Amino acid sequence: MKAINTLRMGGAEILPLVEGGKGVSVSTGVSAGAWAAAGGAGTVSIVNADSYDAQGNPVPQVYKGRTRRERHEELVEYAVRGGIAQARIAHEMAGGRGRIHANILWEMGAAERVITGVMEGAPGLIHGLTCGAGMPYRLAEIAVRFGVHYYPIVSSGRAFNALWKRSFHKAPELLGGVVYEDPWRAGGHNGLSNTENPLNPEDPYPRVLALRQVMRGFGLNDVPIIMAGGVWWLEEWEDWIDNPELGPIVFQFGTRPLLTRESPIPDAWKQRLRTLKQGDVHLNKFSPTGFYSSAVNNGFLQELKGRSERQVPFASEVEGALSASYGIGPRKREVFLAPDDVPRVQQWEAQGYTEALRTPDSTLIFVTPDRAREILADQADCMGCLSECQFSNWSQRGPGYTNGHKADPRSFCIQKTLQTVAHASGEDQDKIVDSNLMFGGTNAWRFATDPFYADGFVPTVGQLVERIMTGR
Numbered sequence: 453m454k455a456i457n458t459l460r461m462g463g464a465e466i467l468p469l470v471e472g473g474k475g476v477s478v479s480t481g482v483s484a485g486a487w488a489a490a491g492g493a494g495t496v497s498i499v500n501a502d503s504y505d506a507q508g509n510p511v512p513q514v515y516k517g518r519t520r521r522e523r524h525e526e527l528v529e530y531a532v533r534g535g536i537a538q539a540r541i542a543h544e545m546a547g548g549r550g551r552i553h554a555n556i557l558w559e560m561g562a563a564e565r566v567i568t569g570v571m572e573g574a575p576g577l578i579h580g581l582t583c584g585a586g587m588p589y590r591l592a593e594i595a596v597r598f599g600v601h602y603y604p605i606v607s608s609g610r611a612f613n614a615l616w617k618r619s620f621h622k623a624p625e626l627l628g629g630v631v632y633e634d635p636w637r638a639g640g641h642n643g644l645s646n647t648e649n650p651l652n653p654e655d656p657y658p659r660v661l662a663l664r665q666v667m668r669g670f671g672l673n674d675v676p677i678i679m680a681g682g683v684w685w686l687e688e689w690e691d692w693i694d695n696p697e698l699g700p701i702v703f704q705f706g707t708r709p710l711l712t713r714e715s716p717i718p719d720a721w722k723q724r725l726r727t728l729k730q731g732d733v734h735l736n737k738f739s740p741t742g743f744y745s746s747a748v749n750n751g752f753l754q755e756l757k758g759r760s761e762r763q764v765p766f767a768s769e770v771e772g773a774l775s776a777s778y779g780i781g782p783r784k785r786e787v788f789l790a791p792d793d794v795p796r797v798q799q800w801e802a803q804g805y806t807e808a809l810r811t812p813d814s815t816l817i818f819v820t821p822d823r824a825r826e827i828l829a830d831q832a833d834c835m836g837c838l839s840e841c842q843f844s845n846w847s848q849r850g851p852g853y854t855n856g857h858k859a860d861p862r863s864f865c866i867q868k869t870l871q872t873v874a875h876a877s878g879e880d881q882d883k884i885v886d887s888n889l890m891f892g893g894t895n896a897w898r899f900a901t902d903p904f905y906a907d908g909f910v911p912t913v914g915q916l917v918e919r920i921m922t923g924r
Contacts, residue, residue: 453690456468461676463601464579468676468700470495470704471494472707473497473555476497477500479709481538481545482714482716483715489546489914490913490918491917495553496538498555501537504537515835523834524562527836531570543574551579552579553579553603554567554570554580555582557583558586558591559586561839567581567594571597581595581601581603584604585643585741592620596622596623599626601629603678605631607635607642608645609659613666624670624671628676630663632679637682638706639892640891641739642681664697664699678703681704681893684708685924707893707895707896713911713912718873718876719881720881721876724750727900732748733892740866745891746891746893747892752887756862760862762818764797766788767788774790775791805819807820807821809861817861830844831844836848836853843860
């Protein structure tokens with residue numbers, strides 16, 4: 453195994469190891485501060501992070517506003533307070549070692565306001581801004597304002613080319629690194645383009661090489677590329693280290709820090725990680741962002757899959773093949789289905805899926821009455837956590853604050869489920885973890901086979917970084 457040496461990134465000499473940001477109370481100041489203290493770059497998520505009361509207890513994010521816009525303002529306030537709190541914790545734990553980065557989704561509701569509020573409230577505590585899930589054109593401008601480095605997340609050289617030409621060329625000196633997030637292997641939301649097959653992963657080497665070639669065209673020879681997604685043992689990436697063709701490479705670990713003592717996720721989630729098998733984490737298209745995302749195939753995803761499978765086209769009057777009259781719901785409202793679909797609908801209703809919900813695509817999905825009530829309540833309670841939401845039809849842009857489409861019951865309230873799974877506690881932890889969204893990289897199954905985690909061992913972040921430095 454080649455020696456893993458420090459390199460210069462973000463104005464400091466650090467280990468080429470970055471903690472991947474994981475939103476909504478998973479990448480905290482504790483985990484980020486411990487990673488920085490070990491010599492790398494720790495990452496706090498400022499996507500609706502926890503803030504604390506005077507006794508040090510997390511403040512529940514309860515929304516009291518009567519309208520979506522009022523609740524959206526509450527969300528921004530929670531996010532700013534939480535981001536500041538986590539930055540302070542990370543700074544204290546790091547003890548002046550490593551780097552502290554803040555991660556945010558560009559498509560988060562009011563992302564610019566949240567970044568600005570956190571940076572104003574935590575001056576000097578954050579060394580870099582990492583941003584993806586969209587095209588963060590204004591990231592460089594924000595970095596310049598606060599004098600910190602910025603780290604855009606891209607999944608192709610083409611995406612970086614667009615960002616550079618539009619705005620990043622104005623602040624080349626603060627470009628600390630470019631995160632290549634593999635769209636097939638990384639956990640959470642991924643940047644698959646319409647031309648890429650979600651079932652056909654591509655080799656990351658030629659894609660990263662293409663990104664480096666684009667960067668060299670702009671004179672960015674020495675700016676590190678941060679490889680994110682699918683990194684587990686560094687000995688498997690030995691050919692990337694000190695490779696003159698690729699230039700300086702840093703490795704990002706998002707999934708492995710989940711199973712550490714500093715990781716805040718519930719014990720039931722940590723135990724579930726130990727049971728995963730290859731293929732248990734995969735891409736899906738249920739997210740209300742419209743992006744593909746990588747998550748554990750638990751009861752939550754299976755329920756969403758079932759919704760979409762119990763789906764048929766419909767019309768309000770006879771329209772081509774939609775010619776069979778059918779009554780749906782308690783009041784038997786008349787709709788028209790394809791004759792071949794009528795027996796399928798009758799079978800679903802016999803199984804208890806008696807409520808028909810309309811989608812933006814002129815289809816009906818069939819769910820239980822309890823699920824229908826939950827979906828409609830979640831849509832009504834929307835707090836605008838995204839810039840645009842397919843599930844609730846929210847948009848942060850006025851004057852209508854709607855994306856112009858019908859709310860889509862095939863998706864879900866992402867803020868609700870991520871808050872719930874991150875804060876699961878008590879005897880029902882296993883049930884809560886199974887019935888909510890669990891993001892993870894596709895390599896998460898390796899917890900069950902890596903001897904480092906044998907006999908229930910849970911490392912500290914420091915022990916994990918020390919292990920990684922051995923190549924394993």
